[in-house]
Amino acid sequence: MPFELIHGPGPADADQTRRWLEEGCRSAAPIRQGFVAVLTHADGTVLAATSSRSEIALYYWVDGSGLRWSPTVPGLVRQLREPPPLDVGKLADLMALHDEPERTALEGVRRLPVGHRLTWRQGWSSPETERWFTPSAEEDRSIRPKDAAGLLRDAIRHAVTASLPSSGPVAATLSGGLDSSMVAGTAASVLAGSGRTVHALTHVPLPGTADQSSTWEADDGPYARRMVDEIPGLEWHPIVHDDRTSPLTTLAALFPTSWSPVLNPANMVWLTAAAGRAAELGSPLLLTGASGNAPFSRDRDGLVRQLVTRGRLDRLPAEVLRRQRAGVPVHRAARSVLAEAVGERTRELVRQHLLRIGPPPAYPSFIEAMPLRPETLSDAARRRLAALDGSTSHSQADWIDFVLRDGSLATVPPPDGIWWSDPLSDPEVVSLALRLPLEAWLQGGLDRGLARVAAEGLVPDHIRLRTTRGAQAADVGQWLHGREQEYRDLVDRLRASPAASTFIDLDRVSRQLESGLPSGRAAAAWEETTGRALGLGLFASWYEDDVLR
Template identity: 30%
Template sequence: MPPAFACLAWPPEDAEACADAGRLASALTRAAGPGANSLRQDGLYLIDLSRSRNGQGRILTVRTRTGEQAGYVYGTLFRRQAGRQRALTDIPAATAERICQTQGRHLLTDYWGHYVLFLRTEKGAVCLTDPVGAFPCFYRRIGKLVCLFSHLEACPPDIRRGLPLDIAFLKRLCLYDKIQTGETGFAGLRELGGGQMLDLDRADARPVQIWDPRRIAGTPLLLSDEAAADCLRETIRDCVTSWAGHVGDGVMDLSGGLDSSIVAACLASAPDTARFEIIHHRVRSGDATELAFAKATGDHLGRPVTPIDILPSRDLPDLDRHPASARPWRQFLGLGFQSLLPDRLRDPGTVFFTGQGGDHLFLMTRSSLGLADCLKTGPRARLWQEWLNAARLSDMSVWQALATNVPYLLGRPGRSLLGEALRSRADAAIRPPGLVPSDVLAGLPDWTLDPDGLPPGKFEQVSALLHMFLVRDPLAGFGGRHVLHPLISQPLIELCLRLPVWQLCLGGVNRGLARAASAGDLPDRVRLRTTKGEATQYFIEHLSANHDRIRDALQDGAVMKAGLLTPRVLDRLLADPILADLSSARMLLQLYGMEAWLRAVTSAR
């Protein structure tokens, strides 16, 4: 089961708040069941709701030099040092002192991992999330008490009571469910993003962005290509093998692409993952199969690959299977995947590794703006070569590539890929009724929209990082798998932010530096491959197979009654000619998930 926690913070001198805390702590203890690990100090209570067996739910206590408790770290911490690291089993007194003095900022500079910090000192009480936001961290205020938790569905009803639906946010979510901001499906319930801090003592406090990727990217690391490849290779290996040593035996979910193959190669080289298995989800549709590439990597590593067939004819999950979570769960439609696994891999403690994150970090792009970046921050000796590389990468002539860069060289600020994608969806012909297009960017971090001085190519990379951070698996149990994305680790993210985009796309090839760094570790058939697999036909076939089920669910359903859909729009989405349109198909699938969620939270009231 993935890690899950709940925390209560309150002013210890307030009698009413203390009484509320005692009542909710008792309810949480009952919900967690016997044996759950919980800790309490004046004004702070933390409980592990997952009782995880693989160490991912460990609670570390922050103690001052005098031995007094100052707070807790929930999760996993590694030191920021070269080489494979072992997770901390306790926090040294000197480190705890620095954590208290800096209100947790010391963790962001000297440590990394998946964690949430809850701290109460003479400076006040704060909560700080790790930069990748590995654990969801929702919060709401009940009087002077703050309730923080990773999974609403794992908490008792007392935590949810009195929360109305946020219809405006749900409309934006219908438009694009991949981007989930600090808003949730309930008014009064919000989420901390990665690298954010919240003052728990101030009722009007809003999250503050402590870790800003623009600050990291603003100090570029200029290395030779060979040194950059070596640094990238070592950092990838350090991150992957640190996680592998922490969780022990696991399963590699190998897509057949470059990124997941790099992770598989690192796992194969780790001394304590001899028993890890490799699986490949083989989509049985009109899309080209990726199995041959996955097997090529497996053969190179001396590891067998177990294909798991995914049929587009499979039924969608029943509407009553969605838990009453804080917002609709993106992975709801994939709940049945767990049942397809061999029995030996269905243990709740099994951890699945992926290669998620590589596209954003190693830079899967066709943009020519690396030329502008090189002109602004790079060595002059590379200009001619990077001009040619920009043309090659973007599939333009050298003059077209130069013309694309000129406006940015003359002062145009960098463009936000995320902002442009959301605006284009808001302008689509089919969208939720009453959606105000100008509201689609609400709640996004500043670093996704404002370059703040970054060169244009680098800002394109930074602005799209939110896609990467939101691939986590946010449900506690409920048939979901425990998934770990080792590439989405702070040391690797910060290295790739500091490496120039023209070097990440070495030789004018997307992810060129990562390809150079993995020479010898992977078969060239996979390492040099520039195409990517698709599942377009799978989505179309899957939707067609479940057409009647979706229609019956949405006609006069909870989505329609909430005003998120009209009969006219539904008719257009269900019309046969539109079934070949992938965006319409995906919207129908999103609406089905929204329907299941609305029914769940309505019945839980």
């Protein structure tokens, strides 16, 4: 019976994977890299599954002639008699940051998300799909908080080891943050003594780029370079966008390969350069830490409140003490713990109706800045927008959904022979993170405390204890400088696009462009709203012009 296994650069046992698939994916994942496994029985029954790592998905189509599938969108569409139309509602939802993972931007083209299995039989109008990766989200109180960092460090080491090719160089994205630094530092540790190099790729902004705020720095370069100097086995490769091409130019080059929209056009500029550099260096994969915010560097937002709701009030004095030991004055430490204990809604009510102080929430301005036509949004996307103005605390289920999201919207199609690999989405890492007791995440008195403790010895302290964050593509304002006509021409093009003109308020965009493109810190905010909308519109126009016509 035909069986196909598509997997990462490491070794894979095809027979074991096939048995696992036939057993309904009831045992642990047989291979640790991202993979798709498809088994077709003699009677036409198809069994398929994707790994739980956010590295690959399966796209499929069902019609009267049967089931077609491919690990890429163009590979699937080229099997069809004619290309399907655009799903305008999906594009509108993406603009509102809502992604229904089984639905793509092309009508009828479905996606089997990571961590899912599929069963289809002849005559079925649609397959049955279900999530096979269902780790427990219940706290394991038998895990001692002081042991959590060591357990998490070991799990990440296993995941990184399983990701590495058997020989040759390795490339990794490296910012000055915890996630990518943990992955790159662990890879260097695993390969220590082997003579193999981890090539660390860092986006460095153009000179003159200002920090976005006191907590968001524009340039991660000094952090990354210093780490490479201190950690054996790392070699630094700064990526500077000297030619200042706009994100639109990058997207226009990507769409013919990906046939997929993207959420952050500016990030595609340096990610494309990173993938190309990895290929030049001869690395078969590019390591990332894209999923780290959920299973590794989870912030403490909502944790104190959850302790209160579960009746563990006795933990609060210890948390005040931890923050004091981290250098926070005791009165501020106590006030912050108390504020987190009462919850966000209570704090906002106090701010609005009693104190009337403090800045307004950040998200309403973000929502208002998006030039979308709200009537095109789904009900789920409307709820998503409403939630942006509410609590930002994440439940355990939210973290699972974050890890299983569609990575194709956030990464670029790598050159042939290059594999994107995210060890922080590994099933062992995710399963452990979901079981850790709440107290385990509250370590060291600093936000993201568990990750800081787990990274000790692998990530230098100048990054491990860093309290600011790096802003990706902070120099986008310099890329946009002088390109007003390019964007005005795009708006004119989008007016002729049936899809783009449906979900984007192009008149509003035109009014924005009358005063020119933003610069400095304002450019980053503009790119996340109007720039995102124009990128989605450009995809729609490209698909209509180059595929449908």
